[in-house]
Amino acid sequence: MIRGESLSKTFGDIQAVKPLDIHIREHGITAIMGGSGSGKTTLLRLLSGLEKPSSGHVWFASEDLGRIPERRLFKLREQMGMVFQYSALLNSLDVYGNVAFPLHEHTNLDEEIIRRIVMMKLEQVGLRGFEHLMPSELSGGMAKRVAFARAMAMDPRVVFFDEPTSGLDPISAGVITSLIHDTVRKAHMTAVVVTHDVHAGLSIADHVILMWQGAIIASGSPDDIRASEDERVRQFIEGRPDGPIPFSRSTRPYLDDLLGTQP
Amino acid sequence: MQNYKRIEITVGIFVFLGLLSAGWMAIKLGQVGGLGEQGYELRAVFDDVGGVRSGSDIMMAGVVIGRVKDVHILDNRKAEVVMRINDDVRIAEDAFASIRTKGIIGDRYIRITQGMEETFLADGDEIEETESALNIEDLVSKYIFSGKE
Amino acid sequence: MNPTGFLTPFFAFFGRLGRRFLMFLQAMGDATVLSANALSHLLRRPWQGRHFVMQLHALGVDSLVIIIITGAFTGMVLALQGYYTLAKFGSESLLGAGVALSIIRELGPVLGAFMVIGRAGSSITAEIGIMRVTEQLDALQMMAVNPKARIILPRIVAATIALPLLVAIFDVIGIAAGYLVGVELLGVNPGAYVAEMMAKITAHDLNGGWVKAIVFGFMIGVICTFMGYRSEPTTEGVARATTQAVVIASVGVLMVDYILTSFFL
Incomplete structure (x- = not known):
């Protein structure tokens, strides 16, 4: 479905994603997990074509997302949906306008049909009746669900989720997690979920990719990951403060600075 | 879309007022163009x-x-x-x-x-x-x- | 000790100056690329007519009240000050010409631009900056809508068109207010006031005013959209970008005003 080949991205001097190969399988949920700054969000932006790779290729439906002209990219985007970390609802439009936005932009459907589609999508996320609220009037969890409905409006083949549960209370997070699971299963979609929520990631994914410092350190089924012997993987999924992934980010040991010794 | 209609109308009034002001100055003060040039x-x-x-x-x-x-x-x-x-x-x-x-x-x-x-x-x-x-x-x-x- | 050590602060100063200048040039280049890219969508489908009308509303209609108020008071104070000066030479009859010329050639375009920068320009920067922070620009991109065509372009075009219209209204209100103060309050002969005003103002003066208004409008559109688009994606970044947009646009308007005036004198 989506394939990254020796894909990398650098911002200035920082290598956010080191050259890596990645394959997102069709019909299923791939979870990309890792700590903050592990490069997982950058990888998601590369796979969705939002960011151009510094090197390598992203193949989507046998087109190289980093190199095709904008018009072709926009054509492919009609098969993609994305739920952003902060929902990214257009705050000049109400809930209805947001969910209807892709349909208004890319179809010539009658307003009556668009209305039915929007109501269906809102019903799916349990927000029918809220269509006249503005984004500023929504709670974080509701905004996430509207963003979800908007991403699904065009019935895309692939949906990208950037930290779908971060900043939500456990119930809202659970609602979103099960929405992703159920919708993707029922509609035979492909989903890429970036998350640091170990529980959510392992429970809904068919395939898990674990990242650390811009590189993939493990990949496989959730059971493979749970059974992994790798110390870094164990530390991450068990959430231990001590281990090979250091707590301190200082470049020099503080003791050396205190004593004025050269290491 | 009633809202947009209202915006359109106010914008229309605004553009009309602006053009009216510009036209008044051009003809009354500047004696511009074929119309004003006698x-x-x-x-x-x-x-x-x-x-x-x-x-x-x-x-x-x-x-x-x-x-x-x-x-x-x-x-x-x-x-x-x-x-x-x-x-x-x-x-x-x-x-x-x-x-x-x-x-x-x-x-x-x-x-x-x-x-x-x-x-x-x-x-x-x-x-x-x-x-x-x-x-x-x-x-x-x-x-x-x-x-x- | 290094004998030229006392020069170090100077080197540091020039180093900073040079770096800032290069950053300025870089920003100018980026702004040019961004607005050129946005303007290249002007004649391309999809046509952004509706968004252009919305921006004309935000920039023009919403600035109308402040433009009328500032225009009226500018005309009134010019009449007072002008009368005070001209009365010393016994040339009160020139008051009408003085007020109208100052407004049409200079104060209309410049004060109008300042009002639009403060009222609408800052909110353009803040709005686009917030769209950057909340990933709305990325969301548009993901929904196959080009944010440069959808967000930047209508704002630049609307600013370029709205400012001349606002300036025209400012001019007329200012001239009328100046007339009221000069004739009704200070007792200048109405015939002389109007006759001198009509005699002294030429098409050349009016054209200079229009050119300024159009150029300032375009500048405001480009600077305010660019600063918002390029703002750091944090709340502090947006706040800083908004302040900078107002400062840069205002100073820029004054500098370009001098250049244009020297061309059109």
Whole structure:
């Protein structure tokens, strides 16, 4: 479905994603997990074509997302949906306008049909009746669900989720997690979920990719990951403060600075 | 989409008001364009126009009858003035154009003294009789030299 | 000790100056690229007519009240000050010409631009900056809508068109207010006031005013959209970008005003 080949991205001097190969399988949920700054969000932006790779290729439906002209990219985007970390609802439009936005932009459907589609999508996320609220009037969890409905409006083949549960209370997070699971299963979609929520990631994914410092350190089924012997993987999924992934980010040991010794 | 209709209407009113203001200034104040440009053109050649510029008044018997449209150098020596005269004013062939000053240090303007002939100048004609600007320095030096003689 | 050590602060100063200048040039280049890219969508489908009308509303209609108020007070104060000066020379009859010329040639375009920068320009920067922070620009991108065509372009075009219209209204209100103060309050002869005003203002003066208004409008559109688009994606970044947009646009308007005036004198 989506394939990254020796894909990398650098911002200035920082290598956010080191050259890596990645394959997102069709019909299923791939979870990309890792700590903050592990490069997982950058990888998601590369796979969705939002960011151009510094090197390598992203193949989507046998087109190289980093190199095709904008018009072709926009054509492919009609098969993609994305739920952003902060929902990214257009705050000049109400809930209805947001969910209807892709349909208004890319179809010539009658307003009556668009209305039915929007109501269906809102019903799916349990927000029918809220269509006249503005984004500023929504709670974080509701905004996430509207963003979800908007991403699904065009019935895309692939949906990208950037930290779908971060900043939500456990119930809202659970609602979103099960929405992703159920919708993707029922509609035979492909989903890429970036998350640091170990529980959510392992429970809904068919395939898990674990990242650390811009590189993939493990990949496989959730059971493979749970059974992994790798110390870094164990530390991450068990959430231990001590281990090979250091707590301190200082470049020099503080003791050396205190004593004025050269290491 | 009722909302958008209202926005459209207010924007329409705004654009109309703006264009109305611009049009009023252009026609009333600037006398711009074919609509505002009336009258016919006459030319006159002076030895010295003393700073008359495009836009300066043209007066006859103390009444403004037109505006200077253009001033330029003719034959590398003299100054030619193109004047726009209002349509309702007719100027005789032997009329006389002189450069005058409003007050002692005021604006320069062109004064036209009506002639006696019965034939009148038409668009593009030239006023033959001209008198250049009275120059205060010239007057003073004339006075000094005449005193010496 | 290094004998030229006392020069070090100077080197540091020039180093900083040079770096800032290069950053400025870089920003100018980026702004040019961004607005050129946005303007290249002007004649391309999809046509952004509706968004252009919305921006004309935000920039023009919403600035109308402040433009009318500032225009009226500018005309009134010019009449007072002008009368005070002209009365010393016994040339009160020139008051109308003085007020109208100052407004049309200079104060209309410049003060109008300042009002639009403060009222609408800052909110353009803040709005686009917030769209950057909340990933709305990325969301548009993901929904196959080009944010440069959808967000930047209508704002630049609307600013370029709205400012001349606002300036025209400012001019007329200012001239009318100046007339009221000059004639009704200070007792200048109304005939002389109007006659001198009409005699002294030429098409040349008006054209200079229009050119300024159009250029300032375009500048405001480009600077305010660019600062928002390029703002750091944090709340502090947006706040900083908004302040900078107002400062840069205002100073820029004054500098370009001098250049244009020297061309059009």
